[in-house]
Amino acid sequence: MWSRNILQDTRPPFSPTPEDLPFLRLWHGFLTGRVMVALALLLLQAIGQVFSQQVDPWMLAVPLAYLLATLLLRVFGCHAPPAPQAGPQWLPSIGVDLLAVGLLQWLHTGSMNFTALLGLPVLMGAVLGTLMLAWGTTAAATLLLLGWAWWQGQYSSGDSAPRYLQAALTGTGYFIVAFLVHQLSTRLVRESQAAQHNRRAAQMQRQVSTLVIxxxxxxxxxxxxxxxxxxxxxxxxxxxxxxxxxxxxxxxxxxxxxxxxxxxxxxxxxxxxxxxxxxxxxxxxxxxxxxxxxxxxxxxxxxxxxxxxxxxxxxxxxxRELEAHLRTEKLAAMGRMSAAVAHEIRNPLAAIVQANALLDEDLHDPAQKRLTQMVQQNAERLARIAEDVLDIARVQSQIAYTPAATLVLDEVAAQIWRDWQGHDPARRLAVLALQADNALVEFDAEHLRRVLVNLLDNALRYMSTAPDALQLLTHSNAARQVSVQVWSDGAPLDQSVERHLFEPFFSSESRSSGLGLYICRELCERHGASISYQRLQRPTAHGMIEGNAFTVNFRQAARKERTATVFNHQPVA
CATH class of the missing domain: 3.30.450.20 (PAS domain)
Known part of the structure; x- marks a missing residue:
C-alpha cells in the first residue's frame, strides 16, 4: 500500500485503498492549490502590466505556462500521487513549481519577491514524499534563494551579507518545516495503518461472532x-x-x-x-x-x-432440548451399566426359559398354559433386550476385525429383501427399485444385511397398510455415487427426536433399547459409508407422498474382487 511505503521508501503501483484516501485528498488539495496560485500569478501580472503600462511578454508567458502545466496535472494526474521516493516522477509537480518560481523571480525587475512560493513544493515533498525527497526539495529551494542573493549582488551596490543571511535563514526555516511536516505525515501513516488494522480486526471479529451466533x-x-x-x-x-x-x-x-x-x-x-x-x-x-x-x-x-x-x-x-440432552446422557450412562448387567443376567434368564419349557410340558390346564406362555414371551423379550445391549460390544469388535468385501449392490439388496419378506409375506409388501446398474460397493455382506433389516423393521413399524407404503431403492448417479434407500410413508419425526436419531440408547418408545440406528451408523462408518435421514416425497399409487427416508451413501469401490454374497459369507459371531 502507498501510505505504508512512505515509511519504507518503496511502493508498488498505486491502487487506492481506504487507508490511502487521506493522502489522496491531500494530493488533490495540493493540485488544486497549485492551480489557484498559478491563476493568481497570471492575474497579478496582467493587472500589474496594465497599470504600469509596461508590457513584458515573458512575465505573462511564465504564469500562463505554469497555469497550463498545473491544469494538465490536475486533470490527468489526479488519480494517484507519484511514488513517494525521490525521482523524475516529481518533475511535473515539484520540478515545475521550482522552475516557475525561479523564472518569475529572475525575470521580475520590481521589488516584488516570489520566493515565498517555494514553500508550496517544500510542503508537497514533505507531506507526500519520503524524508529524502523533502530535504532534496528544500535544498533546491535554498539554492534558488542563495542564487537570487548572488544575482542581486552582481547588479547592485552595497553589502551582500544581509541578503545571504536572509536566504540562509529562510532555507533553514524550510528545512525545519519540511522535517516537522514529514514527521506529522509519518505519524498520520502510522495512525491510519493502526486504525485500518483495528477496523479489519473488528470486522473479522464481527463476522466470526455473527457466524457463531x-x-x-x-x-x-x-x-x-x-x-x-x-x-x-x-x-x-x-x-x-x-x-x-x-x-x-x-x-x-x-x-x-x-x-x-x-x-x-x-x-x-x-x-x-x-x-x-x-x-x-x-x-x-x-x-x-x-x-x-x-x-x-x-x-x-x-x-x-x-x-x-x-x-x-x-x-x-x-x-425440550435440555431435557432430551439430559435424558440422552442419563441413558448413555445407564447403557454402560446395563451392558454389564445384561451380561450377568443371560445365564439366569436361560435357566428360566429352560425351566419354563420343562414346566410347560407337564401342564395341561389351559389357564396354566397361558401363564407359561406369558413367562416365555417376557423371557424372550428380556433376552432380546440383553442381546441388543451386548450388541454394542460385539459391533465394536466386528468393526475392528471384519474386512470389507466388494459387493454388487443390486444383487445383495435383492437377496436381503427376499429373505426379509419371506418371514411374513402377507404383511411385508413393498416396492423394490434396483437402479444402481450393478454398481460395486465396499461393504461387509452381513453388516449390510444388518443395516437394511434394521431399517426395514423400523419402517414396517410406522408405515401405513398401502402396498407401496414401503420402498427399497438403489441408485447410482453420473458421479458414480452409489446409495441404497429405505422409504416409508410414516408420520414425520419430532425435531427433538430427529436430532438424536443415531445416538445410543435414545428412543421415542419405552419398549425400544435405542441401539438399532446407532449400530447402523457404526457399521456404515466402519466401511466409509454414511447414513442420513430426510423427509422426502416418493411417487405412489395415490400420487406424490411425503415420507421418512433413510439413505446409505457408499464410498466408491477401489477394487474388483470375487463377488461376495450372503450365501458364501461366514458371519462373525
Missing part, C-alpha cells in the same frame, strides 16, 4: 430498553416462529405471548444484573413453548456512562 442451537435476542429486538438469530426466530416473516427489528410488545420476555428484559435493565428464569410462551392455536432464559447487559461505557446504549442479550434455551 447464526449457527447456535440456542436462541439469541438483543433487546434495547424500548423492548425492540435489534438482532435475532435463526434459532430464536424458530422459537417465535408463529409470526410469519419475522425479522428484526421488531417489538416484543407486538405479541402477548412474548410478555414474559419483556418483563425479564425490563427487570434486567432495572436491576443492572444478569437474570435467569424459566418462561412459557403461550400462543393461541400453538403448543406452549417452554424456555430457559438467561439475560446479560452489555458493558457500560465508563467515559460517557450512556445508559441509553446498553442492550440486553437474551439466550433462549428450549427446555
Amino acid at each position: 447464526e449457527n447456535l442451537n440456542d436462541g439469541v435476542l438483543v433487546v434495547d430498553q424500548g423492548n425492540m429486538v435489534r438482532m435475532a438469530n435463526p434459532a430464536a426466530l424458530r422459537l417465535l416462529c408463529h409470526v410469519p416473516d419475522l425479522l428484526p427489528p421488531f417489538s416484543l410488545l407486538q405479541e402477548a405471548a412474548w410478555q414474559p420476555l419483556c418483563l425479564l428484559a425490563q427487570r434486567t435493565f432495572v436491576q443492572g444484573l444478569a437474570q435467569t428464569a424459566d418462561a412459557t410462551l403461550l400462543s393461541p392455536g400453538h403448543s406452549p413453548v417452554g424456555l430457559h432464559v438467561r439475560c446479560w447487559l452489555t458493558p457500560l461505557h465508563k467515559a460517557t456512562e450512556d445508559w441509553e446504549q446498553r442492550l440486553c442479550v437474551m439466550f433462549l434455551h428450549d427446555l
Whole structure:
C-alpha cells in the first residue's frame, strides 16, 4: 500500500485503498492549490502590466505556462500521487513549481519577491514524499534563494551579507518545516495503518461472532430498553416462529405471548444484573413453548456512562432440548451399566426359559398354559433386550476385525429383501427399485444385511397398510455415487427426536433399547459409508407422498474382487 511505503521508501503501483484516501485528498488539495496560485500569478501580472503600462511578454508567458502545466496535472494526474521516493516522477509537480518560481523571480525587475512560493513544493515533498525527497526539495529551494542573493549582488551596490543571511535563514526555516511536516505525515501513516488494522480486526471479529451466533442451537435476542429486538438469530426466530416473516427489528410488545420476555428484559435493565428464569410462551392455536432464559447487559461505557446504549442479550434455551440432552446422557450412562448387567443376567434368564419349557410340558390346564406362555414371551423379550445391549460390544469388535468385501449392490439388496419378506409375506409388501446398474460397493455382506433389516423393521413399524407404503431403492448417479434407500410413508419425526436419531440408547418408545440406528451408523462408518435421514416425497399409487427416508451413501469401490454374497459369507459371531 502507498501510505505504508512512505515509511519504507518503496511502493508498488498505486491502487487506492481506504487507508490511502487521506493522502489522496491531500494530493488533490495540493493540485488544486497549485492551480489557484498559478491563476493568481497570471492575474497579478496582467493587472500589474496594465497599470504600469509596461508590457513584458515573458512575465505573462511564465504564469500562463505554469497555469497550463498545473491544469494538465490536475486533470490527468489526479488519480494517484507519484511514488513517494525521490525521482523524475516529481518533475511535473515539484520540478515545475521550482522552475516557475525561479523564472518569475529572475525575470521580475520590481521589488516584488516570489520566493515565498517555494514553500508550496517544500510542503508537497514533505507531506507526500519520503524524508529524502523533502530535504532534496528544500535544498533546491535554498539554492534558488542563495542564487537570487548572488544575482542581486552582481547588479547592485552595497553589502551582500544581509541578503545571504536572509536566504540562509529562510532555507533553514524550510528545512525545519519540511522535517516537522514529514514527521506529522509519518505519524498520520502510522495512525491510519493502526486504525485500518483495528477496523479489519473488528470486522473479522464481527463476522466470526455473527457466524457463531447464526449457527447456535440456542436462541439469541438483543433487546434495547424500548423492548425492540435489534438482532435475532435463526434459532430464536424458530422459537417465535408463529409470526410469519419475522425479522428484526421488531417489538416484543407486538405479541402477548412474548410478555414474559419483556418483563425479564425490563427487570434486567432495572436491576443492572444478569437474570435467569424459566418462561412459557403461550400462543393461541400453538403448543406452549417452554424456555430457559438467561439475560446479560452489555458493558457500560465508563467515559460517557450512556445508559441509553446498553442492550440486553437474551439466550433462549428450549427446555425440550435440555431435557432430551439430559435424558440422552442419563441413558448413555445407564447403557454402560446395563451392558454389564445384561451380561450377568443371560445365564439366569436361560435357566428360566429352560425351566419354563420343562414346566410347560407337564401342564395341561389351559389357564396354566397361558401363564407359561406369558413367562416365555417376557423371557424372550428380556433376552432380546440383553442381546441388543451386548450388541454394542460385539459391533465394536466386528468393526475392528471384519474386512470389507466388494459387493454388487443390486444383487445383495435383492437377496436381503427376499429373505426379509419371506418371514411374513402377507404383511411385508413393498416396492423394490434396483437402479444402481450393478454398481460395486465396499461393504461387509452381513453388516449390510444388518443395516437394511434394521431399517426395514423400523419402517414396517410406522408405515401405513398401502402396498407401496414401503420402498427399497438403489441408485447410482453420473458421479458414480452409489446409495441404497429405505422409504416409508410414516408420520414425520419430532425435531427433538430427529436430532438424536443415531445416538445410543435414545428412543421415542419405552419398549425400544435405542441401539438399532446407532449400530447402523457404526457399521456404515466402519466401511466409509454414511447414513442420513430426510423427509422426502416418493411417487405412489395415490400420487406424490411425503415420507421418512433413510439413505446409505457408499464410498466408491477401489477394487474388483470375487463377488461376495450372503450365501458364501461366514458371519462373525
